[in-house]
Amino acid sequence: MTFGELGALPLTALVTRPVTEQFPDLRPGAARFDAPAGTLVHHAVRDVLTRYPARAGEFSADVAHPRSRTVLDWAAGRFRALIGARGGVVSFGADMTSLTEGFVRSVAPALRPGDEVMCTALDHAANVDPWRESAVRQGAVVRVADLSPNGELTVEAVTEQLSPRTRWVAVTAGSNVLGSAPDIPAICAAARSTGARIFVDGVQAPAHRFVDVAAWGCDAFVTSADKWYGPRCGVLWNRDGRPGSAVVRTADRPGAEHGPGIEVVLAAGVAAEVLLNWDRPAVFRHGERLANLLARGLRMIDGVRVLGRPDGRSPIPIVSFQVVGRSAADVAAILAAEGIAVGHGTFGAEGALRAVSPDVPESLRAGVARYTTRDDVRALLGGVAAIAASGV
Structure with a gap:
């Protein structure tokens, strides 16, 4: 199964085009910093999603159908390549939250009263609440690794919460705030030294850092393709299970939408292939440079506070900040009117924000993507400076 079988341009041709051509939804004059909530889809991904319906007769909604099985296995293989997995089961679901909830429910029955589960204050609620709720039901104890005052999760903070009773550690590979x-x-x-197993939330990771689950030694890794230029689709890798197997799961939450169709699974595989074909070190440097430029620029504006990033640098190009005396929602609305998209709120990570801003956790969030430019950063800095200078 190849991308070209759908009659689309070869990926090698698409990924070397100018960035503006790789992302057809880019609009002149718009500065998009909303990537942490969901990136624009790549041209190759859009091609799959638009061309697939015209050839749907060659496929089937039944994942057991030979053609669908081929698509599923191909997409799972590309995802394994993206995260450095050797074998294991890859599951595609409606979103990261559904897959995480389903995974936690599958392992929770093995928890016994007095067992311990460790979460962290850096994590999104989607990687905390399911573990906490399941632990309570099973009579297990939940321990939380806290952050330093500058918002860092140290290894020491984790080891302090580990004990021979720890069964699972749930941790993020990159903060979303x-x-x-x-x-x-x-x-x-x-x-592992205590006998615990590790579940990693990698929602933000693949777009910005190399992931190598084999070298890391984790037991499960979950992410969202829509955070790395793909379709809305959760993807979970689990070390246990038949090597090379892949499944499509329906949504695990009551009332949630059904799991992804085969065309979405194929598009997720294509998104993984896009990343694998990019010069990822160069892409990662691009994100780091612009995020550092943004953080430095914001710190130079009177009345603006950058949260975390103690040395001005962070591996994930996300910058959260506040404008003193202005609500995050108001600032975001003013920027949006100028064509600058940023997020506002606590983003499911109030614990992490309260570690660096105890009294007012609500913040603005700007994330750098492959298509972000220096001009975009200048526009955001100019907009924030004008708002800060205008007072309440």
């Missing part, structure tokens, strides 16, 4: 990325290999090694 502070941009920090804990030392996952060291955390995995510490957890």
